[in-house]
Amino acid sequence: ESASRARLCLFxxxxxxxxxxxLSTSSNEACKxxxxxxxxxxxxxxxxxLGGIEECLSKLKAADPNFTMGHVLxxxxxxxxxxxxxxxxxxxxSAVTAMVALSKAQxxxxxxxxxxxxxDVFARGQLPKACELWEQILQSHPTDLLALKFSHDTYFYLGYQRQMRDSVARVYPFWTPDVPLSSYVKGYYSFGLVETNLYDRAEKVAHEALAINQTDAWSVHTIAHVNEMKAEVEKGLKFMKETEKNWKSSDMLACHNYWHWALYYIExxxxxxxxxxxxxxxxxVCLASGSILDIVDNCSxxxxxxLEGVKLGDRWNDLLGVTKKHTKDHILLFNDVHYLMSFLGAKDHKTTEELLTTLQELARAPHEDxxxxxxxHLGLPLCQAFVEFENGNCDKAVDLLYPIRYELVQVGGSDAQRDVFSLLLIHAALNSKSETKRNLARCLLHERDLLRPKSPMTERLIRKAAAVHSMA
Incomplete structure (x- = not known):
């Protein structure tokens, strides 16, 4: 039975x-x-x-305008x-201020x-502090799904991979089959396992979740990650094809699952x-939804x-319409660097400059953010490396990227998403004028080859490196 039907007895x-x-409200309607x-x-x-999230949220406000947890949600x-x-x-x-005021009056x-x-602290950019508070809730209320999911997503933005895994592990025994949505918690746990390189366990737990509910798009996504990280391309393609009908209606994640599918083809x-x-x-989907995850997937x-040398026609310019309005956001560095890819792709020098200068200004006085x-030390050199590479200054791009490669996890995202930074470093080193840097490219490719055995992309790049070496 699908999750939606199983869950229509709302609390x-x-x-x-x-x-x-x-929940501090007397309204049954608000609770539902x-x-x-x-x-x-x-x-x-x-x-x-259920009426979709937006519609449910507006009805929720109407059902009890003073319901604090409604405002929190x-x-x-x-x-x-x-x-x-x-x-x-x-x-x-104003909405956050009103929520805080309401909570004090009740x-x-x-x-x-x-x-x-x-x-309140998340809104001020104190993401680690917000996670501490959610963890405090989970210690005494392990089945608080909102605290679990908010912390899970925020650990992801922080690149706190073990915390993302262990946060779910600590409450896992309380999510027994009789607790609504418990199978989804298996999916969250499986993703934490992937991001800490425990691929076999991740796959096993994700399959357990899918055995309970095959429409669980997040567990499908975990398995897509496992196949991506192991470069098991044929297995990945087969799995996405076989399961597509089950996850394509999960509109918040379907675009991202298709992104994984396309990565196998690029590989x-x-x-x-x-x-x-x-x-x-x-x-x-991205043009219609404007969702940040969809935008990031597009750029990436x-x-x-x-990087593979594919001609993209007008696609960068089409994307610019969506990314340009986020030029001065600077909410997450991970998002910034992806918007930047689209500005560089569309050769929009003015917007590129605007993104970099506004980020520099804000970085001078980060306050609590x-x-x-x-x-x-991370966001700006990463952005600058992309700019240098596009300007043909490959040596400079390597000098910026190589020293921070192991710290880039702190800009958040998944290992699969951040792989684009590793690929940029390899391409910059391969195309460098310096023999030392071309040697570095070969070393990085050996490293990649051992991590993802039999990867067709790595094999292509190794052949390219050998050709470059013989020409030099």
Whole structure:
């Protein structure tokens, strides 16, 4: 039975109390809508039978305008979507201020107060502190799905891979089969296992989750990562084809799963097949959704094809329409560097310059913002390396990237997503004028070859390195 049908008995006031997760409202309708939004967020799906997240959120506000946890849910989804921040967005700033004021004017549970505090510090850019507060909630309320999912996503943005895994491990025994959505928690755990290189266990746990619910797009995504990290291309392609019908309606994650599918084709050097997926399932979705994950996937996909020497036509310019409005966001460095790829691809020098100068300005006085505090020694050199490479200064790109390669995990994202930075370093070293740097390229390729045995892309690059070496 699909998750949506299994979950249509949404929790009312009493059910939340019985679950040990008291919600301070007398409105059963507000409680049911809170559950409906949380369910859709946890399962990566705007579920039509529940009305979709946006519609449920507006009904939730109407059902009880003073329901603090309703405000926590709405503001948290805005902030964790990383497309808006209180620094840029007065409306969101007012919403967070109103939530904090509301929480002070009401008798709330300790758990609810911690939720408000966590979002308050998150809004100021103190992401690690927000995670500490969510962990505090989880120690006494291990089945608080909102705290679990908010912390999981935030650890991901921080590049805190072990924390992402262990946060779920600590509460895992409490998610017994009778707890709603428990199989999805297996999916979250499996992803933490992938990101800490425990591939076999990750795959096993993801398959356990899929055996309970085959529409779990996040567990599919874990298996896509396992196949990507091991360069098991044929296995990856087969799995995506066989499961597509189960996950393609998970609209918040489908584009990302198609991105993984296309990566296998790039790995094989089958660029037309990759572009077909891009044109059909990635570009149109991104233009329609404006979701940051979809935008990042778009930029990353085109940039990988660009590194492979593929002609991309007008695709960069089409993407510019979506990325340009985020030039001055600087919410996550990971997002910034992906927007930058699109500006460079479209040869938009003015916007490139604007992104770099506004980031430099903010980085001078990061205040409490964790991401901005990383900009001087990580974010800016990373961005600059892309610019130098595009300007043909390969030596300079290597000099910027090589010293920080092991720290780049701190800009967040997954190992698979950050691989584009490793590829940039390899391509820059391969195309360098210096023999020392070309030797470095060969060393980096040996390293890659042992990590991902039989990778067709690595084999292509090793042949290229040998050709460059014989010409020198």
């Amino acid at each position: 009312v006031v009493q059910a939340w109390q019985d679950a040990g997760l008291v 809508l809170f559950d409906a939004v949380l369910t859709q967020y946890a399962t990566w799906t705007n579920n039509e039978s 709405a503001n948290g989804l805005e902030l964790i979507g990383t497309g808006r921040s209180v620094r840029l967005d007065r409306e969101l700033g 008798p709330l549970t300790e758990r609810e107060r911690l939720h408000v505090s966590a979002l 094989k050097g089958e660029y037309e097949a990759a572009l077909t997926i891009y044109d059909k399932h990635i570009a149109p 996909m085109l940039y990988r094809l660009h 964790h991401q901005l505090s990383l900009a001087p």
